[in-house]
Structure formats: structure tokens, C-alpha cells
Amino acid sequence: MSEPNKVQAHWAETQRLTYIMIGIWAFFSFFIHMFAPALNNIKILGFPLGFYMAAQGSLIVFVAQLFWFSGAQDKVDRKYGMAEDD
């Protein structure tokens, strides 16, 4: 791959990864909580599920997502030779 093509492909893949991340973020920040009243009918260990998702569930997803993102973006950077030296 020529250098300008690499730059372009790297940015395209970075963008794709970012959009996936923003999609997950939007789902667990907003979408799922719109159904909180219905989810509250499901109980796990005493937690109504709607409450649990806002108090812990979404947070766990955010944390896991960020560790995954930092690994995945690094892979993209390495694939196109755009990563920093170790």
C-alpha cells in the first residue's frame, strides 16, 4: 500500500471503530434506559433490572468497552504502521 493510501485506510478504520464505540455508548447511555419501567419487572438478586442497568450494568459496559477500545485502536494503528514505537 502506498503511503497516502495507508493514511486513508488507517483513518477509515479508525472512524469505523469510533462509530461502533459511539453506538455502544448511545445504546447503554440512553436506549436501554428508555425501557427501565418494563425492565424493573425482572428481578435479579433483589435488583430490579431497570435500576440495576443504570446503577451498575451500563457502567460495567463502559469500563469494559474502553479497555477493549484502547486495545483495538492500537491494533489498527499497528496494522497500518501508524503506531508509536514501543
Added chain:
Amino acid sequence: MATEAKADFTSNLGRIYTIYTGGFVAFVIFIAILERMGVPNNILGYLFVAFTIGVYAAIGILSRTMQVDEYYVAGRKVPSFYNGMATAADWMSAASFIGMAGTLYLLGYDGLAFILGWTGGYVLVATLIAPYLRKFGCYTVPDFLAFRFGGNAARIAGIVVLMSCSFTYVVAQIVGTGLIGARLLGMSFEMAVFVGLVGILVCSMLGGMRAVTWTQVAQYIVLIIAYLVPVVILSTQKFGIPIPQLTYGTVLSEIQIKEAALGVAATASHIVPFARYDPLNFFALVLCLMVGTASLPHVLMRYFTTPSVREARSSVAWTLLFIFILYFTAPAYAAFAKLEVFENVIGKPLGQLPSWIYSYGKIGLIQICGVNAVDVASITAACGRIAGHNGMLSLANFAIQADAIVIATPEIAGLPYVVSGLVAAGGLAAALSTADGLLLAIANALSHDVYSRMINKNAPVARKLIIARVLLVLVAILAAWVAAGRPADIVAMVAWAFSLAAAGLFPALVMGIWSKKTTSAGAVAGIWAGFLTTLVYLVVTRYFPGFGVDYLGMYSNVSPTTGRALVDLAKIKAETPQIFSQGMVLINHPMASRVGWFNVANISAGLFGMPVGFLTMWLVSKFTTAPSSEMQSFIDDIRRPRGEAVMIEK
């Protein structure tokens, strides 16, 4: 030589902070022994304050520096794990530590908007902004705006937004230290503010970002231990399992049973969504807090300190993990406290209330029948004045302030004073660490952006650093002076900082990185449009509601449960026109913060400012000349981690 020293220091970090943590635990045990020997509580409290601030001061003094990049970005050698800890302390304020659990107690499910909003924002930080600013290589956020959007117009706009969100915030932190000192340690409020000021200055003045970084790590360790200990003990007492985050599910179930027995409407239960905020306001608040998080300069600048772009990214993940540990515990505090109140306070005869009620009633955190719960006699007298009172405390006659929950938990669990002292030390650490970060953000904007970039571009390094320190001290004294006047309004205004940052800075930062077509004129217009829209909405709804109704087409917000207007504007206007059109109204004015557009509460004002900012930026950019090809290749540069930083400081 320098590299060797650096490697030596970073490879020893784990050992240094392990010893520090062990030392802190040993200190707490030592205090517990002193307590058993009969040393009075106020002396133990002072020992806690003196020891912790002494340690922070020692770190601050050991980290002193006369190098510009050490002062502004800690030499860019903070490993991602430790930067994560420092950012978590930087982020979690007195309000998170002391107030969050209480907010959840009072608002139930709807309070979780704060939990979601103050965590999810880090996804935006990691994916959209922080790694790119790290690659750019600036010292401050306005630095980036000035470079990307060609000049001082963007820099000044950035500085104005930064100042308006950070200054009220730092004042609130100093008020926080005053309240903690006054409530938990029995100091006078003014004395505690002074102690706070000293605590902040010793950490930041000599070593700038470098000193603040290493004290923030130390402060995180103190605050997280202090936050977890009381509720872990409470959970162990009640369930035999030291994981309150797991056991409070059962507590939630018990709360619901109690609520039914006490006649709480099913729609107002602790776990029911959208009873205090309607869905629009709930999600608007979540969005404003998240986007605000992603644009607050004191948070973003912490990611300028990592050695690489890669570490900036993983550092955000660590930050969120460390924040998560506190935030997923807060709802447990709220649940345990609520159950205690339902089981042992409500429905009990006035003479048989638990003693913690009076401990916190005395300092104004608990009211019964409308008076501070000072002692049995005073509440019996007050309740006696209520017609038909049967001598049992009812839910309606009991009021607890949000700040009481975390503070009271050690006593609810029947723990010795040493745990309360620990909580005070934790709250102090939370307030000081956030104040340090904010103060640095403000002072750096003044010294780096205003002085070094605009007033005297060729100032020698020594002069720059002296100016930076003088400004830091001046801003700190000004903030402490404002805080000493106990400005209730300013504390309430902290939530505004998120909307202001979200509308003023987020569009410019995101578009500056993600859109090559955004022009300087577009960015400057967008920053002002977004910021001013939000500011006007905040100020008018809070201070000039009558003006808003008459001239800006605002109307009353509605109650989420009944759907009816919160205030009858027509009635107020007809019967008391002088009240309706009064200028600059106080917080208890019937219309203050109760009017607006589309039922959006003023805490979510960024909901208007953000789209206005983005739209203005896009529109103006469309009609102005596209950025030069040089600028476009510079944007390409910040999009890939490899290669030199774009801006290299001399």
C-alpha cells in the same frame, strides 16, 4: 541521565504507593488505638487532617520543578495506570464523595442520571478527544483551539468558557472543605476554608502539574479507602458478605416492602424511573453531564501528561475503572441508609429515635417537624404544634439533607469515631484533589495562554514560571475569599459548569479534530453561539424568570408525576405583578428555575447550546474559505499516533 532517573522513578511507583497505602492503613489503626485509650474525638480529627495534608504537602514539595514541561504536563511521563488514578481523584469532587449518595437517597432511580452522566462521558473522552489532543502536544485546551482555529479569537473564546466553568467549580470545592471541616471535625467554617487553601497551595504551587499528579494519586488512595470502609462494614454486619454493591439488591427489595407498609405511592418508590425527572429531563441531564465531562479542561489536560497517545487511551480506561469503584458503591450507601431510616426512624415514637439523628440534626442536616433535630425536647415541642400529631414520627415530618448520608453511615453502623475521621479525610482528599486540578487549569490558562502566548511571547522560562505561580496563588486566594462568604448559589451553579462546557467547548474540540472543513470563523462563532445560548438560558430561568416569560416565550415547567404546571404564571402576574417582574430573583422565588422552553430544566441547558454550537459552526464554515492545505495536513497528523507532536514547546 534524565532517562535513567525517569525509568528509576516510574519502575518504583508501585513500591512507593504500596508503602504509602500500608502507611496510611497503619496510621488509621494507630488512631483507632488512640481512641481506645480515650483520646478525645476532636484531637483525633485534627490528627487525620494534619497527617493527610502533611503527606500531600511533602509530595508537593518533593515534586517541585523549574522546568516548563514538568510544570505544565508533568514532563509527559505519567504511566497510564497512575494517570488514571490521578484523573479519578481530579474528577471526583466533594460533591461526588459527600453528596452523590444523598442525591440517590432523595431522588431514587432518577438520581442515577448523575451516575450514568458522570461515567459515560469518558467514552467520549477516549474515542473523540483525548488521544488527539495528546498527539497535538499542547499544554492547555485553549492552546489547541488557538492553533487549529488560527489565532487569539479562538483562544480568548476558549479561555472565557474555561474560566466560567472552572471558577465556580473550584469555589464549590473550597466550600466543600469548609463544610467537611465544620461538620466532621468541629472546626469553624472559616478555619476549615483556610486549611483547605493551604492544602491546595502546598500541593500545586511548587511543582505545578507534576506535584498535583503525584498528590492526586495519593489522594485517590485515601478517598477510595474512606468511601468503601463504612459501607463494606455495614454490608458485613447485615448480610455477612463484605460486598455492598451486591447485597444492596436485597436491601432494595426490603425498601419496597417498607414503602408499601408506610403508604408510599407505588409511583414514588425508590426504584421507579421518571418520578422526579420526566424522561426528557432525565436523558437531557445524562447527555449534558456526559458531554460536559468530555469537555472540561481540568479533566482533558490530565491526558496531556502520558508518555504516548497509546497510553492516553488506556489511561482513560483506567480512569473510568477507578471512578466506577466509587460510583457503583454510591447507590448502595443510599439504599442502606434508606432502609435504616424506614426501619428504625419512621413510625417510631419521638422519644425512641436512634442517637445519630441528633448528632446530625445538631449540625443542620436533619429536620423533624420543620426544626433541626437537636434533641428530644425540641422535636417533641415542634411536632406537638402540628394538629393531630400522634407522637410517632411520620415520613412527611422527616427531612434529611443529601450531605448527611455518607457522613452519617459510620454512626448508623455503630462504628467508632475513627471511621468518621477516615470519612472526613476522604472527603477532604476528594475536595482538595479536584480543587488542585481546577486551579491549575485556571492558572495555566492565565499564565500560559494569556501571558506567554498573548502578552509576552518571548518571556524567559524563569519569568514564565514565576508568573504562573503568582497567578496560581492569586486565583486560589480569590476562590477561597469567595468561598468564605458561603455562597449557596455558587454551589448550586456547579451543575451549570457541565452544560457550559458541553455547549461552549465540545463542538469546537470535536469538529476541530473530526472535520477538516471547519474554519476559524466557524469555530469562533460556534463557541460563542453555543456558550451564550446556554448562559442566557441558565441566567434567565434562574434569575430573571419574569423576563423570560414576557420576552423569550418561556412558560412554566410541568411536574413529571401530575403533568400540571409547577407555577401558575397567570395568577402570579395578575395578583402580584411586582413579584412576577422582579429582577434578579432569589432561589426561593416561586418562579426561579421553574420556567423554561419545552419543559427543559436549567440544569440541562446544554441541550439548547450544543446543537446551536454545532449548527453555527457548520453553517459559518460552509460560507467561509476552507482551512489551508497546510492546516488539513496538520489535522491528518494529529489523527495518527506515529510521529512527532504537532506543537513542540520551546
